[in-house]
Amino acid sequence: MIHPRLSLTIFLVLAFVSLTAVGLWMLDGVFAAGEFAQSSKTPYNVFVPFLAVSLALLAMVVAWAVWPLLGTARSDASTQVFADAGRRGIGGPVAADRASANSSGGFPFPVNEYSLHTYKAAVDHAPAAIMITNARGRIEYVNETFLRSSGYTREEVIGRSPAMFKSGHTKIEVYTDLWQTILSGKIWRGEVRNRRKNGDEYWENMAISPLRDHFGRVSHFVAVREDVTERRGREEDLRQLAQIDPLTGIGNRRYLVERAEHERLRAERFGQPLALLMLDIDHFKKINDRHGHAAGDEAICTVARTCIEGVREIDIVGRYGGEEFVILLPGTTLEGGRELAERLRQRIAGIELTDSEGTSFGLTASVGLASFQKGDQLEQMLASADAALYRAKSLGRNRVVAVMDCLDGAPPADVQ
Numbered sequence: 001m002i003h004p005r006l007s008l009t010i011f012l013v014l015a016f017v018s019l020t021a022v023g024l025w026m027l028d029g030v031f032a033a034g035e036f037a038q039s040s041k042t043p044y045n046v047f048v049p050f051l052a053v054s055l056a057l058l059a060m061v062v063a064w065a066v067w068p069l070l071g072t073a074r075s076d077a078s079t080q081v082f083a084d085a086g087r088r089g090i091g092g093p094v095a096a097d098r099a100s101a102n103s104s105g106g107f108p109f110p111v112n113e114y115s116l117h118t119y120k121a122a123v124d125h126a127p128a129a130i131m132i133t134n135a136r137g138r139i140e141y142v143n144e145t146f147l148r149s150s151g152y153t154r155e156e157v158i159g160r161s162p163a164m165f166k167s168g169h170t171k172i173e174v175y176t177d178l179w180q181t182i183l184s185g186k187i188w189r190g191e192v193r194n195r196r197k198n199g200d201e202y203w204e205n206m207a208i209s210p211l212r213d214h215f216g217r218v219s220h221f222v223a224v225r226e227d228v229t230e231r232r233g234r235e236e237d238l239r240q241l242a243q244i245d246p247l248t249g250i251g252n253r254r255y256l257v258e259r260a261e262h263e264r265l266r267a268e269r270f271g272q273p274l275a276l277l278m279l280d281i282d283h284f285k286k287i288n289d290r291h292g293h294a295a296g297d298e299a300i301c302t303v304a305r306t307c308i309e310g311v312r313e314i315d316i317v318g319r320y321g322g323e324e325f326v327i328l329l330p331g332t333t334l335e336g337g338r339e340l341a342e343r344l345r346q347r348i349a350g351i352e353l354t355d356s357e358g359t360s361f362g363l364t365a366s367v368g369l370a371s372f373q374k375g376d377q378l379e380q381m382l383a384s385a386d387a388a389l390y391r392a393k394s395l396g397r398n399r400v401v402a403v404m405d406c407l408d409g410a411p412p413a414d415v416q
């Protein structure tokens with residue numbers, strides 16, 4: 001493709017030549033130059049300055065057209081990187097062909113005079129942290145924001161690998177995906193947890209794009225990084241808040257389902273046992289009716305505390321419904337689960353509370369127990385525990401009942 005400046009130059013040259021020819025023709029000079037020369041009253045003196053002005057203008061136009069091309073040819077590799085990155089937007093894959101390097105991007109200045117300075121200033125002071133590494137993964141450039149957010153000085157990072165910022169808390173799959181993407185010439189976007197010089201960890205949202213030289217080889221990687229620690233923190237707070245039961249402060253049903261699914265997958269994968277208890281306060285409606293809603297709330301909180309205090313740290317306790325709790329026991333068999341359920345039942349039966357009138361009252365609870373069987377889905381485990389709980393209630397309450405498997409429609413087998 002012809003360079004736009006070149007096309008304009010050709011057009012102007014042709015225009016000047018035509019104008020000169022027309023001017024001379026109008027003076028009748030070109031066609032009768034011999035006569036003029038011989039004539040005493042020759043117009044020769046008129047068209048010489050005319051021709052000189054035209055030629056001077058022509059020379060200026062040519063100089064105007066050729067100067068930036070000469071200038072750009074002298075520009076170095078960094079001009080090319082910045083010019084291309086700036087013109088196409090840093091973060092986009094770039095094939096740094098000659099034509100694009102020569103372009104002044106529509107500015108009325110040569111690329112290496114205007115663009116290099118402007119683009120470099122823009123990158124140096126950009127609000128996002130920017131890092132450029134070479135093809136061997138060594139850092140060649142970092143901007144001011146990068147230095148501020150990482151806490152390092154330029155001397156401490158230039159020539160080193162970006163691995164120096166790793167916190168060790170980003171999944172290995174994230175890095176595998178990152179390298180596969182950028183080595184295939186595409187932009188990688190994602191979030192990684194990095195470490196500042198002072199040891200603090202922070203979340204960065206990154207866009208890493210490969211730059212190519214004029215042979216099409218990846219020569220550099222440009223990483224544009226934004227510190228998103230605050231946003232991640234807020235998201236995590238909201239996520240946790242959405243999973244907490246406001247009355248008891250323990251996990252709610254959403255929390256339980258998420259954790260239970262995680263534990264079920266772990267049990268499936270590693271062949272470990274997993275027991276699930278479903279515990280429900282007996283005749284709770286009567287407690288509310290006789291002692292008031294506040295006493296009912298107090299009873300729920302006390303049972304929650306009793307469950308939390310009665311299990312191991314790795315066990316998971318949550319409020320599944322009104323006066324119903326689910327307890328997950330990773331690494332625990334049905335027998336182990338039954339022992340714990342019985343212990344909790346006894347502790348709850350020992351609770352004594354006082355209502356607002358000073359009347360004391362006690363509590364009992366029934367427990368349904370299920371254990372993970374290979375291939376079980378979470379819904380099956382919950383349904384089994386629920387069926388066992390129903391049986392415990394129908395057998396008179398204040399007891400523990402276990403069910404091995406309700407899938408075949410067999411009636412639940414009582415443990416107690």
Ligand SMILES: Nc1nc2c(ncn2[C@@H]2O[C@H](COP(=O)(O)OP(=O)(O)OP(=O)(O)O)[C@@H](O)[C@H]2O)c(=O)[nH]1
Pocket residue numbers: 247280281282283284285286288292293294295296297300321322323393397
């Ligand atoms: N105080 C209080 N009561 C609640 C809360 N959530 C649910 N409830 C009440 O708990 C009672 C549960 O009653 P039911 O489901 O009939 O069960 P129950 O009376 O315990 O009877 P069984 O489970 O068969 O022993 C209902 O009256 C609900 O209104 C709560 O957060 N606080």
